[in-house]
Amino acid sequence: MNKLCIWDYKSTMKISTIGAGPAGCIAALNCVDKHDVTLYEEHKIQPVQCAGLISKSGLERLGIELRKGIIKNRIRGAIIVSPSGDSFMVDGRETKAYVIDRREFDHHLMDTAVDHGVNFVNKRVRDLDKITSDKIILATGTDYYFHKRLNLDVPRRFLTGAQFEMKIECDNNFVELHFNTPDFFSWIIPAGDYARIGSCSAKNPVPYIKNLLKKIKKDGRIKNPKILNRNFGTIPIYDPGLRTDYGRIITVGDAAGQVKASTGGGIIMGGISAKFACRRDYEKRWRSEIGKELYLHLMINRFLTKLSSKKMDRLFSLIGEHKWILEEKGDMDMASKVLSGLFRNPGFALKFLCQLPGYALDMF
Numbered sequence: 565m566n567k568l569c570i571w572d573y574k575s576t577m578k579i580s581t582i583g584a585g586p587a588g589c590i591a592a593l594n595c596v597d598k599h600d601v602t603l604y605e606e607h608k609i610q611p612v613q614c615a616g617l618i619s620k621s622g623l624e625r626l627g628i629e630l631r632k633g634i635i636k637n638r639i640r641g642a643i644i645v646s647p648s649g650d651s652f653m654v655d656g657r658e659t660k661a662y663v664i665d666r667r668e669f670d671h672h673l674m675d676t677a678v679d680h681g682v683n684f685v686n687k688r689v690r691d692l693d694k695i696t697s698d699k700i701i702l703a704t705g706t707d708y709y710f711h712k713r714l715n716l717d718v719p720r721r722f723l724t725g726a727q728f729e730m731k732i733e734c735d736n737n738f739v740e741l742h743f744n745t746p747d748f749f750s751w752i753i754p755a756g757d758y759a760r761i762g763s764c765s766a767k768n769p770v771p772y773i774k775n776l777l778k779k780i781k782k783d784g785r786i787k788n789p790k791i792l793n794r795n796f797g798t799i800p801i802y803d804p805g806l807r808t809d810y811g812r813i814i815t816v817g818d819a820a821g822q823v824k825a826s827t828g829g830g831i832i833m834g835g836i837s838a839k840f841a842c843r844r845d846y847e848k849r850w851r852s853e854i855g856k857e858l859y860l861h862l863m864i865n866r867f868l869t870k871l872s873s874k875k876m877d878r879l880f881s882l883i884g885e886h887k888w889i890l891e892e893k894g895d896m897d898m899a900s901k902v903l904s905g906l907f908r909n910p911g912f913a914l915k916f917l918c919q920l921p922g923y924a925l926d927m928f
């Protein structure tokens with residue numbers, strides 16, 4: 565793994581990172597060159613609550629080289645299915661994303677941190693008063709125990725994600741996004757010899773997965789109805805007002821709500837922020853790097869969740885007509901690239917503006 569070596573404290577500090585998910589490991593790894601870093605993780609084997617889809621460009625941006633066996637599949641595009649069932653395919657024509665074995669990915673990051681000199685302690689931290697470090701990096705995911713105890717900012721909105729692993733018929737090169745939930749979408753992610761079928765919602769997402777399964781069963785796509793694995797988890801919705809730097813304590817990753825609200829993806833965004841964990845201007849730096857993008861993802865999520873199914877159908881049909889823009893400019897992490905591509909195209913922009921009054925009715 566290329567280390568990013570972004571730090572600016574002059575003297576060596578004792579740093580404790582709590583939580584060895586991607587954000588905690590990347591933060592620890594980026595601090596250990598100059599500092600004495602201890603990484604605490606409560607689990608021996610971390611539970612997986614993830615679809616494991618990460619962009620190729622994001623991984624390159626983090627400078628992470630993956631060891632053999634972590635990548636389960638390569639994805640070059642997406643099939644978008646509107647609420648009425650119409651669909652279009654966005655084909656990036658080359659690998660755009662990886663489907664990873666999330667447990668192996670976390671282990672790899674942890675091993676790399678340890679190889680670089682991070683001290684690993686396998687225990688749950690219960691009391692920060694007992695931690696004598698100069699700096700504490702809270703990378704505790706969606707466990708906001710310390711946030712609540714210390715009165716730190718906690719994201720205000722959450723989604724619940726659920727996912728089944730099953731053997732179904734699908735095109736291994738494409739993920740499927742089915743907009744069959746009121747406040748998010750359901751996904752089918754081919755992971756080699758099985759697929760991850762999931763859904764997210766502010767309410768119980770399981771009925772939406774079941775509806776999707778019913779639909780694909782009708783299409784004859786279920787090879788074997790056995791559910792190989794199930795997992796559930798919480799996704800925080802990005803809140804631009806959240807404070808993440810409290811001097812001695814900073815928050816990073818899901819603990820700081822650094823998650824794309826339109827996709828629920830937090831590995832790359834948390835990782836990008838984590839590389840600034842050792843800077844005095846941590847909050848300023850991560851915001852200047854990805855704050856605008858996270859905000860745009862939030863706006864996309866707000867816009868889509870307010871649209872009626874009919875209007876979403878119309879919008880997707882318009883995007884489908886201009887899908888080549890997504891194929892050329894598509895970026896899973898940087899929403900600005902996609903939006904500027906679409907709105908700089910007069911054909912799309914004009915038609916969108918004509919439809920805008922209809923959308924606005926749903927907004928207010």
Ligand SMILES: Cc1cc2nc3c(=O)[nH]c(=O)nc-3n(C[C@H](O)[C@H](O)[C@H](O)COP(=O)(O)OP(=O)(O)OC[C@H]3O[C@@H](n4cnc5c(N)ncnc54)[C@H](O)[C@@H]3O)c2cc1C
Nearest residue numbers: 583585586587606615616617689705725797817818830831
């Ligand atoms: C259903 C679902 C699907 C998802 N799919 C994707 C996806 O496809 N792509 C993507 O990018 N993101 C996805 N995400 C989001 C992604 O999983 C998170 O954004 C990511 O795991 C955040 O990493 P993190 O390091 O901040 O936290 P985590 O990965 O949650 O790690 C936090 C760690 O801290 C440990 N910990 C907590 N408290 C303590 C303590 N007191 N002492 C010691 N250890 C502690 C926990 O055990 C845990 O291992 C998905 C989430 C869900 C729920």
